[in-house]
Amino acid sequence: MSYPLHADEIQLNQNGQLRHFLTVEGLSKALLEEILDTADSFIEVGARSIKKVPLLRGKTVINLFFEPSTRTRTTFELAAQRLSADVLNLNISTSATSKGESLSDMLQNLEAMASDMFVVRHAQSGAPHFIAKSVCPGVAIINAGDGRHAHPTQAMLDMLTIRQHKGRVEGMVVAIVGDILHSRVARSQIRALLTLGAAEVRVIAPQTLLPFEPEALGVSVFHNMQAGLRDADVVIMLRLQKERMEGALLPSESEYFKLYGLDDQKLAYAKPDAIVMHPGPINRGVEIASEVADGPQSVILNQVTNGIAIRMAVMSMAMSGQIASAQNRS
Amino acid sequence: MTKYRIENGVLRCPVAGQRQTNLYVDAGKIVAVGDSCDGFAEAVLVDARGKWIMPGIVDLSVSLREPGLKQKGSIESETYAAVKGGVTTVCCSPLSNPVNDSEAISHLIGEQARKAGYARVLPVGAMTSRGEGKQLSAYYALRSAGCIAVSHSRDCAIEPQVLRRCFQYARTHDLTVFMEPQETTLAQDGCVNEGVLSARLGLVGIPHLAETLMVSQSLLLAKETRVRLHLSQLSCAESVAMIRQAKANGVAVTADVTMHHLLLTENDVEPFDGRYHVLPPLRCESDREALIQAVSDGTLDAIVSQHAPHEQAAKQAPFGETEPGVSSIELLLPLLFRLVETTGLDLDTVLPLLTTKPAAIAGLTEYGLQAGAVADFVIVDPDKRWKVNASEMRSRGKNTLFSGVELPCSVEKTFVAGQNVYDCTL
Numbered sequence: 001m002s003y004p005l006h007a008d009e010i011q012l013n014q015n016g017q018l019r020h021f022l023t024v025e026g027l028s029k030a031l032l033e034e035i036l037d038t039a040d041s042f043i044e045v046g047a048r049s050i051k052k053v054p055l056l057r058g059k060t061v062i063n064l065f066f067e068p069s070t071r072t073r074t075t076f077e078l079a080a081q082r083l084s085a086d087v088l089n090l091n092i093s094t095s096a097t098s099k100g101e102s103l104s105d106m107l108q109n110l111e112a113m114a115s116d117m118f119v120v121r122h123a124q125s126g127a128p129h130f131i132a133k134s135v136c137p138g139v140a141i142i143n144a145g146d147g148r149h150a151h152p153t154q155a156m157l158d159m160l161t162i163r164q165h166k167g168r169v170e171g172m173v174v175a176i177v178g179d180i181l182h183s184r185v186a187r188s189q190i191r192a193l194l195t196l197g198a199a200e201v202r203v204i205a206p207q208t209l210l211p212f213e214p215e216a217l218g219v220s221v222f223h224n225m226q227a228g229l230r231d232a233d234v235v236i237m238l239r240l241q242k243e244r245m246e247g248a249l250l251p252s253e254s255e256y257f258k259l260y261g262l263d264d265q266k267l268a269y270a271k272p273d274a275i276v277m278h279p280g281p282i283n284r285g286v287e288i289a290s291e292v293a294d295g296p297q298s299v300i301l302n303q304v305t306n307g308i309a310i311r312m313a314v315m316s317m318a319m320s321g322q323i324a325s326a327q328n329r330s
Numbered sequence: 331m332t333k334y335r336i337e338n339g340v341l342r343c344p345v346a347g348q349r350q351t352n353l354y355v356d357a358g359k360i361v362a363v364g365d366s367c368d369g370f371a372e373a374v375l376v377d378a379r380g381k382w383i384m385p386g387i388v389d390l391s392v393s394l395r396e397p398g399l400k401q402k403g404s405i406e407s408e409t410y411a412a413v414k415g416g417v418t419t420v421c422c423s424p425l426s427n428p429v430n431d432s433e434a435i436s437h438l439i440g441e442q443a444r445k446a447g448y449a450r451v452l453p454v455g456a457m458t459s460r461g462e463g464k465q466l467s468a469y470y471a472l473r474s475a476g477c478i479a480v481s482h483s484r485d486c487a488i489e490p491q492v493l494r495r496c497f498q499y500a501r502t503h504d505l506t507v508f509m510e511p512q513e514t515t516l517a518q519d520g521c522v523n524e525g526v527l528s529a530r531l532g533l534v535g536i537p538h539l540a541e542t543l544m545v546s547q548s549l550l551l552a553k554e555t556r557v558r559l560h561l562s563q564l565s566c567a568e569s570v571a572m573i574r575q576a577k578a579n580g581v582a583v584t585a586d587v588t589m590h591h592l593l594l595t596e597n598d599v600e601p602f603d604g605r606y607h608v609l610p611p612l613r614c615e616s617d618r619e620a621l622i623q624a625v626s627d628g629t630l631d632a633i634v635s636q637h638a639p640h641e642q643a644a645k646q647a648p649f650g651e652t653e654p655g656v657s658s659i660e661l662l663l664p665l666l667f668r669l670v671e672t673t674g675l676d677l678d679t680v681l682p683l684l685t686t687k688p689a690a691i692a693g694l695t696e697y698g699l700q701a702g703a704v705a706d707f708v709i710v711d712p713d714k715r716w717k718v719n720a721s722e723m724r725s726r727g728k729n730t731l732f733s734g735v736e737l738p739c740s741v742e743k744t745f746v747a748g749q750n751v752y753d754c755t756l
Contacts, residue, residue, distance in 0.1 A: 025530075104646050124648035125532040126602030133602075134646060147650070148532030187532055211529035212537070 010133050012321070014328055019321035020132045020141040021314045023150040024191040032195055036160050038313035039306070045082055046308060055316045056085035059116040063089045064107075065144070066122040071280060072144050072154075075304070076119045079311035085117075103127075107135045115139055117319060125149035125184075138326065140318040142311075148182050154279050155188035157310040159196060161303050162234055165275050170197035175228050175270070176219075177204045177260055178238030178287055181211050185279045186238060194218050204228035204260065208249045225260060229269035236277045237262050240287045253286050263289040267297065275299045331357050331748060332373050339378025339709060343385050344682040345698030353383060355705045358748035362701050374750075378709050381742060384681070385699050386418025386706030387663055388688040390508075390586055391562055391634035393655070394420070394451070395726075397438060398427025403639040403726040405439065408659065409448035411725035413744040413752040416663035417635070418706035420449050421692055424456040425483060431456040431467040436475035448751050450706070452478045452692055454508055457496045463488035466496060469503045478693050479560065481508035484609060487515070490547065497555040506558040506691065511544035511569070512536075512610065521650050523611040527596040533649060536611055542568045549576045552583055560691055561585040563636055565610035567620030574629045584691050586632035586683075587621050589665045590656060590731055593672070594618075598731075604645040604652030605729050608636075622673055625680060632688040633666070633680065635659040639727020657727030661718060663708065665732070667739035705748035714740040 011027065013019045018031065045051055061080040065073055073089065080087045092106075110118070117140040120128045125147030132141040145151040162169050174193050180186045180203045193201045203214055204222045214221050222228030229235060240256065250256050262276065276288075276298045284290045292298060336353040346363060354362040354370050361367065389412065395403035412420050422439055424430035430439065436453045443451035455472035457480040459465040469480060480500055482488060488496075500507045517540040522528050524535025545561060549572060552559035564570060564587050573585050590608065595615050599606040606612065624630040638655025645652045658665075666684055670677050689697040696704045717736050720728040744752035 102643065102646075103648070104643075122648065124650045126650070127648035129602040130604075130646075130648045146532075146648075148534075150532065184532055187530075212524045212535060213526055213529050216526040216529050 010129070013325040015324060017321035017324055018314070018317045019325050021152055021318050022128045022132060022141060022143045024152045024155055024188050024195065025150070027195065029195050029197070032156070032159070032192060035156055035310070035313050035317065036163060038317060039156070039160050039309040042309040042312040043306075045312070046305065051082050052084050053082065054084045056080065056083035056319055059085045059319060060114065061085040061087050061117045061119065061315070062110060062115050063087065063119045064092060064121070065090065066092045066120075066127070067145070068093070069121055069145070071304070072121065075307040076142070076144060076311050079308050079315060082308065083312055083316055104135050107131055111136045111139055116322070117142065117315065119144050121145045123147055138322070140322040142314060142318060145184055147184065148187070149184050150188045151184040152188045153307070153311050153314055154185050155192040156314070157303055157306040158189055158236065158277060158279070159192050160306045160310055161277060161299055162275070164302065164306070165299055166233060169193065171199045172233040173200045173202070173231055174198050174234040174236065175202045175204055175232040176236045176238065177225070177228070177262065179209045179240050179244060180205050180214065180238070181209045182241070182244065183238050187217070189236060190217050190219055202228050202232070206250070206260070225266045226269050229266060232270040232274055234275055234277065235262065235267065235270055237288050239279060239281065240283060242283065242286070257286055261285070261287055261289060262292050264291055264295070267292055277303060280304070333371070334374050334376060334748070334750070335370065335372035336376045336378050336383060336709065339381050339383040341699050342382045342677070342681065343699040344686045345385070346700045353699065353707070355745065355748045358705055360699065360701055360703050360705050363699065376709070376743070380711070381709050382712050383699065384416070384708045384710060385685045385697065386708055386744070386746065387416045387684045388419045388692055388694065389417045389635050389637070389659060389662060390421045390560070390632050390688050390691060391423065391588070392420040392637045392659060393423045393425055393639070394439070395639060396426060396442060397435065401641045402644070405442040405451065406446040406448070407724070407726045408637065408639060409443060409446050409451060410752070411660040411723065412449040413746065414724050414741060415660035416708040416710065416741045416744055417659055418449055418708070418744060418746045419689070419692065419694065420451055420659070421478060422451050422453045424454055424461065424481060429456045429461040430454075431459050431461065433468070433471040433475040436472060436477055440476055447749070448746065450746055452476065454478060455480045457482040457507065458488065458492065461486055463492060466499055469499055469505055473503050473505055477505070479506040479508045481562070482510065484510035484512035484517070485514065493547070494551055494555065497551050497557045501555050501557040506560055508560045508562050509544070509548050510562050511541050511548055511564070513540045513543045516540035516543065519650070521607055521611065521654070522599065523596045523613050525596065525614060527599060531601055538566045538568060538613070541566050541610060542572065545569045545572050549573070549581060549583060553581050556582065559583045563588055563610060563634065564621070564630070565591050565613045565617060567617045570620055570624035570629050574624070577629065584631040585629070586634045586688070587625070587630050588636040589633055589658065589662060589669070590636070592618065592621055592625065592633065592669055593665065594731060602649045604647060604649055605656070605731055607645075607649060607652045607654045608656055609654040622675065625683060626675060631683065632691060633683045635662045637725070639725045640729045641726070642728070645729050655729070656731050657723065657725045657729045660723060660725055661730065661732055661737065663710065663741055664737035664739045667712070668737055671738050705745055707745050708741055709743040711740045711742050716740055
């Protein structure tokens with residue numbers, strides 16, 4: 001299935017450099033590998049006694065979170081600080097828009113304060129695209145999760161983790177388990193895995209948690225863990241929002257865990273050296289058993305650490321792309 | 331009233347046929363068609379050599395936004411946009427603020443339209459009070475105030491029992507029922523087609539079933555109540571298949587499709603660009619092909635603009651938060667020529683769907699380019715190509731899907747009731 005790529009032209013400047021990071025879709029394998037390589041180079045910064053590099057010194061980064069988040073916002077904040085940026089955190093749900101100000105007006109005001117980068121989380125799919133394209137084209141926009149659409153930095157930190165533990169992404173058989181329908185993480189993971197040459201990307205879920213035509217995403221579809229996990233190199237468990245357990249999507253937590261929750265028995269279907277990932281926060285006993293979450297195959301905490309390096313990489317690359325674009329314009 | 335002789339134009343009319351001739355207009359009517367007209371002394375001579383004269387377009391689905399939504403458009407601005415697009419009669423949706431569920435609002439719309447003096451406006455009343463899907467509107471009063479039909483909007487739930495009574499009551503008052511078929515719980519929060527696009531972009535999809543379930547229900551109720559049913563703005567292959575079958579079974583049903591659903595699919599959607607937020611959503615290529623086939627074989631009876639002008643702010647938001655709809659009426663006739671140019675359809679097949687057939691659904695008598703008909707007609711240059719520039723549109727809404735697109739025909743003059751209400755040279 002080929003997709004029109006025109007939507008993603010806004011992410012790159014004339015030289016093909018990243019100037020926004022909105023989605024993995026449409027980005028080349030070389031660019032994704034550049035992100036991973038740059039992140040690799042930042043990992044040691046976190047081990048230093050003074051955890052700072054001056055790449056964004058004098059730049060202003062605003063975390064615009066229209067949805068609550070602790071983990072993602074914190075890692076973006078840490079990443080920006082380690083790049084020496086000035087960071088402002090705005091919890092929008094309790095400020096401007098509640099006074100009736102439109103999103104456009106609010107962003108234009110923030111842009112007018114000479115901000116350089118917005119890290120955006122929003123409940124609406126495509127909100128960062130809208131901001132980058134229509135409202136703030138001169139500010140680097142990093143998507144920190146939009147609706148059901150994309151969570152590209154999460155996907156890239158997952159790719160970094162796979163590369164660290166398996167040596168490569170190319171040729172891997174990856175199984176993604178859980179709520180694919182509502183998951184922005186899964187959509188970005190699937191694109192990143194396919195772009196980086198994964199041998200097969202499988203999704204495992206009941207039909208109620210799958211999009212209408214999941215095969216169009218380029219994945220194989222399984223409703224059964226035994227078949228879906230067979231010979232998998234990587235098992236990615238998705239968080240299952242408990243509010244979705246009720247109603248017509250799923251009958252109960254216990255039935256879901258019985259069929260799709262990852263325990264030692266089900267993990268044994270995968271390759272013996274398979275790694276287990278989870279974007280967090282995890283629901284123990286709902287989508288994953290404690291013995292697996294804390295077990296030897298789990299790399300969940302590595303993912304968290306890698307999140308800072310990936311976000312540093314993306315922020316520094318996007319800022320440099322934005323500066324190059326501005327110089328070309330002038 | 332000014333008397334016109336339209337000279338040497340080529341008539342293109344499903345009623346009067348095709349030939350080069352003169353048209354004689356007096357007192358709001360076409361008094362004669364032919365080489366000469368005894369005793370006719372025109373005040374104004376219009377040279378139409380090289381141009382086509384077509385009957386005025388009848389658009390069954392238009393939101394004029396007045397009363398209450400004048401930031402989006404007014405009856406004056408949108409009826410002027412209509413005549414610029416060759417539309418001489420608009421059937422005005424009840425979705426104003428307040429909803430047109432009363433005699434007073436219907437009168438107000440008629441009065442404002444007469445004052446503006448551009449397109450003829452035929453109001454459509456809300457099927458239920460305040461459009462809420464609960465209580466019958468006053469159909470007798472609506473009809474007395476000039477409403478040609480009652481309609482039910484896709485975004486409001488209505489229970490089968492209420493719908494059945496609406497159909498029964500419409501039949502009582504000889505009113506046509508316009509239905510925008512959508513089962514609201516299946517479409518809840520949706521903004522694009524459920525399929526490849528929704529899977530890829532993570533936007534909430536509207537399944538085909540949301541439309542087809544309501545088409546099926548409406549057809550069954552129409553069969554039982556024997557009301558005249560008009561299904562509006564269809565988007566799915568399965569919908570037209572059901573209508574084809576119902577027509578074969580003798581159900582009194584007609585149906586329309588929007589011009590943009592004949593020209594575009596979900597593959598044309600510029601991701602996250604709110605202009606492409608339309609309801610029903612743009613569907614798959616197989617749906618578009620089925621709709622074109624249904625135009626070709628007569629299953630569909632009309633093509634509509636589904637004109638819905640918006641102020642800029644309504645489309646300046648993340649996709650799911652934008653308001654649905656396109657500003658489209660002033661491109662309707664030129665887009666018909668694009669449809670002919672880009673599909674296997676020919677003009678003689680599609681022209682009745684913008685003229686005689688919707689005129690019949692709207693109850694217009696004395697329609698066409700023959701002597702005795704009301705003088706609603708358009709003069710077009712079929713060879714003049716031009717590019718759509720949204721900022722130059724006369725509609726208050728600039729929310730077009732065709733900005734920058736080259737169109738193969740230009741509307742030169744529009745006449746409504748014998749008055750030259752649009753002239754591209756002025």
